[in-house]
Amino acid sequence: MYLEKLTLTNYRNYESLNSDFSFQVNLLRGFNAQGKTNLLEAIYYLAIGKAYRSIREDQLIKWGHHHFSIKGQVKNKIGQTNLEVFFHNQQQVKQLRRVKRVQKEIKVNGLKVGRTADFLSNLTAVLFAPENLSIIQGSPTERRKLLDYDISQVNPSYFLQLQQYQQILKQRNHLLRKIVQGRGGLNELEIWNLQLKNVSESIIRKRLQVLEKLTPLTRLMQRKLTGGRESLEFKYYFNRKKEIKNGDDLSDLLDREIKRVRTEELNRGITLWGPHRDDFLLTVNGINLKIYGSQGQHRTAVLAIKLAELEFFKSESGEYPLLLLDDVLSELDQERREHLLQIIQSKAIQCFITTTEDVSSFWHSKSNFASFYVENGVLK
Ligand SMILES: Nc1ncnc2c1ncn2[C@@H]1O[C@H](COP(=O)(O)OP(=O)(O)O)[C@@H](O)[C@H]1O
Ligand SMILES: [Mg+2]
Incomplete structure (x- = not known):
């Protein structure tokens, strides 16, 4: 699928943006703090229906304004779809005493959508940003978030289950x-x-299935990026300790865990089992990458996971998502850039890449390419 057009109003440092994009590579070049990341973040908002990185949505409104909107014209397998997000600062809405106190509204082809789950599959995107190294280096929450965001995009019923889970919990x-x-x-x-x-079982089963699918794909991408023969593997940990695999008897496992932690739960007054306490990690040749790997290895591994997700999304939904790469080019050597470009070019993938360097000469000759210069919230 492709994002053909993007219109931003009062979003971060963009007062008003209206731009068309290439179906292949879109290079967003500019100095620091000009709005490159903000632009990727706006596109990603259209994919996941909310702010990424748990930012409060009113912080996305351009300073001194009361609302923002993001509109995208998408071409996907259904045809052309118009997506729209509108967010109004509640405080301001109250002050203005407006009759309709809408804070957030999402629309598909002009029609209001009640549930985020119904918005998700219209535009899917895989984002790779420097902070994604937290998939390896960070807390279990970060890793679960990666899985949960990504499964939700291609599997809205999973998103509903997560919401249901939070409520029951x-x-x-x-x-x-x-x-x-x-x-x-x-x-x-x-x-x-x-x-x-019941909900725990469905969520954990889905996560295990997804990790099982991602494993060979991630290995393949890792190999394409590095030429290496490292054997990458995901390990899923039930309640942080016990490694489990797709196909295990989850019902029995949960029953036993519920019994095991009962006394402690009744002492502490919180739930001590369930997918919100699970974790997974990435190993290379059986060794935990977090402990053993170099920064460069971590970066390549995460990039491999993200590229593997492109295939995973395709297999789930029938089409490739957008690929959003924030600040990765400078971290890759010439050879890996070349591999990355080959991977993108060999598939019908629309890609948005931010960079502070001028790398256009390298990309120009090789693909259908659009280069933008980002300066202080203006795209040239
Ligand atoms: N709500 C907002 N209103 C106006 N400007 C904002 C808002 N949020 C962030 N900014 C500005 O956006 C700029 C950062 O943009 P960013 O996309 O992160 O830059 P980069 O080009 O380095 O990726 C900063 O100058 C920051 O002050
Ligand atoms: Mg940035």
Whole structure:
């Protein structure tokens, strides 16, 4: 799929942007702090239906304004689709005493969409930014987020399950607190266990299936990028400790874990099992990459995962997502850039690449290419 047009109004440092893009490589060049990352972030917003990196959405409004909007004209397998996000600062809305107090509105082809899940599959994108090294170096939360964002884009029902899970978890935690405070409720616990267990099982199963699919694809991309023969593998850890694989009996596993942590839960008043406590890691030849790998190895591994995701998205949805690469070119040597370009060019992938260097001579001769100069929120 392709993003044909993007229109931004009062988004970050863009007051007003209206631009067409190439179906292949779009190079966004400019000095630091000019709005390159902001532009990728706006495109990614259209893909995931919310701000990336858990930023508060009102922080995306251009300073001194009351609202922002992002509009994208997308060409996907269904045809041409217009996506629109509109966000109004609630505080301001109240002050203006507007009758309709909408804060956020998302539309597909002019029609309001109630659930984010119904917005997601219209535009899919894989983003690679420097902070994605946290997939290897960061906390379990960061890794789960990677999986959850990406599965959600091609599998909106997974997104709904995650939302459902959060709700049930909140209620179960509430109940546990009540029990700890001696205000009764122990008889209800069984019902919540069952509910949480059911959603947990679906979420964990999906994650395991996805990691299983991603493993050979990631290996292949790693090989294409480096020519190396390293054997990459994902390991999924149930409740942070126990390694599990696709096909394991999750129902039995959950039952046993629910029993095992029961006393502690009733002491502490929080839920101590479920997909919000799981983790996965990447190993190379059986060794944890986090501990063993160099910074460069981490970067290549994460890039390989992201490139593998292109294939994963394609296999799930039938078409390639957009590829958004923030500040990666400067980190790659000439050979890896060449490999990267080959990978992109060999498929019908639209790509947005930010860079502070002038690399156009390298890319120019080789692909359908558009180069933009980004300066202070203006694209030239
Ligand atoms: N809500 C906002 N309103 C106006 N400017 C913003 C807002 N948020 C960030 N900026 C500005 O955007 C610029 C950073 O843009 P960014 O896309 O990260 O730059 P880069 O080109 O280095 O990737 C900074 O100058 C920052 O002050
Ligand atoms: Mg940047």
